[in-house]
Amino acid sequence: MNKQRPFGQEPVSLATVAAQAGVSVATVSRIVNGETRRASAETVERVQKLVAALGYRPNRVGRTLRRRESCIVAMLSPNLDNPAMAAIAASVEAALRSAGYVMILCDTHDRADLQDEYLHVMRSQVVQGYIVVNPVRSEALSASIARGDPIVFVGRRNPDGGGAFVGIDNRRAGADAADHLWAREIRDLAVIHPTQGSSATRDRVHGFITRLRELGLSDGEVRQAEAPGLSHLEVGYAAAQRLVDGHPWPQGLFCPSDLMAYGAYRLAFETGVRIPEDCRIVGVDDNKLNAWIAPWLTSVHIPYTDFGTEVVDQLQALWDGEQPSEQLLPHKLIVR
Amino acid sequence: MNKQRPFGQEPVSLATVAAQAGVSVATVSRIVNGETRRASAETVERVQKLVAALGYRPNRVGRTLRRRESCIVAMLSPNLDNPAMAAIAASVEAALRSAGYVMILCDTHDRADLQDEYLHVMRSQVVQGYIVVNPVRSEALSASIARGDPIVFVGRRNPDGGGAFVGIDNRRAGADAADHLWAREIRDLAVIHPTQGSSATRDRVHGFITRLRELGLSDGEVRQAEAPGLSHLEVGYAAAQRLVDGHPWPQGLFCPSDLMAYGAYRLAFETGVRIPEDCRIVGVDDNKLNAWIAPWLTSVHIPYTDFGTEVVDQLQALWDGEQPSEQLLPHKLIVR
DNA sequence: CGGACTTTGGCAAACGTTTGCCTAAACTGT
DNA sequence: ACAGTTTAGGCAAACGTTTGCCAAAGTCCG
Incomplete structure (x- = not known):
């Protein structure tokens, strides 16, 4: 509250809250994560007030490092300029958001090398899952599958066969x-x-x-x-x-x-x-x-606007350890 | 719940490489980052070989936490379904990639509350910069500006005035x-x-x-x-x-x-x-x-395909500490 | 031979979280 | 009163990097 940096206030971390509340970071962490039974009612309230007052928000990088899971999902798509791909991206983005995730969007231009590059980068980014629209066969993709990474294929099936799929007949x-x-x-x-x-x-x-x-x-x-x-x-x-x-x-x-x-x-x-x-x-x-x-x-x-929820459902199934499955959505010929 | 990794190879970290090379993680880190003058030629070669053999890639989360900078840029856009927005997204994505960054894409639906929510999440994600297409006035946006975060506005200017801008006249x-x-x-x-x-x-x-x-x-x-x-x-x-x-x-x-x-x-x-x-x-x-x-x-x-490079140029200028500027791109009436 | 400097590399402290384990103190039941 | 259990919370070790600092050993120069 009192001390201000010349440019911008210092980021408020668990340590900041803990110091002001006179408790340890562990306690604050637990309270922030809803584990209220590990602290007295007064402590909980004091900390929660402080969290609100300071506008504390958990640093997702620290959390990701520790928990080894992020709330980021990578979506690889060829050619975002294609209206159909844009529709899928929009739908998936919305579904991910309501599930509490954010989307890194990667345009592979239908190129295997770019797809590989992005798969590597995303892995090192510790993303939680992959959505690959119209995949092409590539080394890193096979490796990712073999590793058991959670991948949902959209539109086109896994070129190596198998895997979760959302599309039409x-x-x-x-x-x-x-x-x-x-x-x-x-x-x-x-x-x-x-x-x-x-x-x-x-x-x-x-x-x-x-x-x-x-x-x-x-x-x-x-x-x-x-x-x-x-x-x-x-x-x-x-x-x-x-x-x-x-x-x-x-x-x-x-x-x-x-x-x-x-x-x-x-x-x-x-x-x-x-x-x-x-x-x-x-x-x-x-x-x-x-x-x-x-x-x-x-x-x-093609019900692209429904793809998002289906894709996220599939992802969550994979996270729950279920076997990958195929989801064919209904299409309908439209005459004007 | 059960993250099954039947045959998942363990992720290879600096420690893995260091152990196999018989050096400390510090040395490996330095070599990986190209600081080759801090190790003997043989060590450098041995480590580099091992890095290649094990397929080591720096964990970007660890790096972000330590360096306090990520290679992620957040792009907030209303309505991805709009072809113009999709064109901008595609262009920005490509430009970011060539500059070594990846893009988190957030659809704000032109809503101030969603824009705020996303700005908060992105901040806790330690993104390196923000690209806000057609911004709306919102609390977190003003706060972000006040904090001096690197933001480039696209299409529509900062509702509070000021800031870097890419668009047309x-x-x-x-x-x-x-x-x-x-x-x-x-x-x-x-x-x-x-x-x-x-x-x-x-x-x-x-x-x-x-x-x-x-x-x-x-x-x-x-x-x-x-x-x-x-x-x-x-x-x-x-x-x-x-x-x-x-x-x-x-x-x-x-x-x-x-x-x-x-x-x-x-x-x-x-x-x-x-x-x-x-x-x-x-x-x-x-x-x-x-x-x-x-x-x-x-x-x-409107030269949306050129927006990407302009936006990234502006971002880099901001990172270099330059004053935000406005970039008006040439438009041209097309008759068919 | 002794100081000065360079080379090579390790140690350890961060960054922000989470969480297993520990410890007091405060209860509970007998 | 005493053993046992619960409550409240701290300690410290991770997660994977980076980097300031230190230390041996070697090299140079007078």
Whole structure:
């Protein structure tokens, strides 16, 4: 209260409170942690008053060092700029906060080396758990799994197999897209995808094609095109270009992500093809903005806003020593 | 409860390396930190080999406790779901990483109480600096400033004034929008905005109106409408509704954010008003998706991708004891 | 040979917590 | 009164680093 440093007041630690209260740091620590039965009622009250008056807050670094557990969770995500990833990050952040944790956010840019680097740094930071969105196979990831670190995979499964998972049934999502177009009597169908797609992307495409085969379309009748690249926007544009190069636009087009759908849309717009009149596009993600500026897009809604609580539930299960499990959330095709 | 580590290798600490190398932890610490002149060449080599072999990495918690500095920076942002905020987060994350820092991301939902809560937690986490995007006035923020904590404000200035700032010249952005519409011979103009807008929003609107007045439009000739709410999408929709309630659509509409422009667009779409033929809309932010799915929108581009490096530069200046300064980045109106 | 200085490295004290163990004193029951 | 138990709280050892200080031993120079 009395002594002030020239710049900013000195941080108040257990020792500060203890000195002012005339007790030992141990006693203050215990009281702060709610172990009130180890001190007399007066002591407890005196200390609590002092804690409030001085604005004491436990230093989390000291606590982490001693307890060997922090309240930090690391979230590794490729490409934060992707609206779907941002939605996941927002949802996870909120869920972690209500569970009393904070989130370190790491953008891996889908690169194994960055993922490794971040995994190492996070380990040395003594984080309590890991959330890996769309993981890529990497050394440190395997090591972390082998070590038994609490990891929840999101969107894409552990490339080595196993582990806790939160996501959707991607095959069914693709199949639902096929059903939708089929029910609209559309038979001239196509699908585009990235050259080196993730397992999630591949599953969606696979589900789409498989379902169409079940419905009676023969193998060659579903046109496919792919394009290399990282950005789904550009992949969508380029793949659509290849698709319609020398051919007419299909009547129905499945894109395994909304971003790819936007890419295809741009090409259509530039070449005077009307969407959805000339070609119905179905995407996946159901970006929030679709309702506002892309009503032409039918999309498979993924409940990203619910991912956070699911992920945190899984993490807590892992902390409780339970076996990792998979959680598939319901998706739903949205027509506007 | 039971932290099972069946085959978990014990974490390797300085003590581990020291024991194996037959030296003291002090020596290992010094070598790890590059102070090679305090040990003989053989010792240095032996220790370095061992460090590599054991995969030793300094525990950052211990280091933080001792050095009283961490390599963690806290970023407080309202509403991560907003594409502009996500863009800033991505950019800052990348810049921090190249500077050797990691980012704790906190979503304040534009609420003072959450901002305070997070500021407290981050302080007890011994973060090295704070990046506050679109701050709101709050007690802990004022206290933090008063204490001299390194804080960089982004987008919106410190509500108490002062402090380091990275952003754009919002008035000029609004004026540029006015100039653009004026040059297209559009005189029937309107602007919409949130009821309790931030200083940034207000500045943009103010710049727009002021410029029009300079150009010769009298005060009452620029129609205005506002709507309450948090989500700019919905604010845009509702405000546009009020604007055209009983009136024709204006020929030109300025929206202080792209999201509001999307809201207005939806209303136009629903009511059969053609954009941009019937009404030209100018937004601010230049969301990346505009080029793909909203080519009808003219928008003032804000170089969010450059914000990261600027923010980190400012932070480092603060760490070096320099006075906080303001950094205005160039914006540019983009017509498609 | 003796002082001065350099090299090499260890000791131990922090940083802020938590917690097992100890010790008095104050009770309790007989 | 006495043994046994509870109560109230302190001591000190961790957790993993960093770093000021000290000490041997070696080197240099006169």
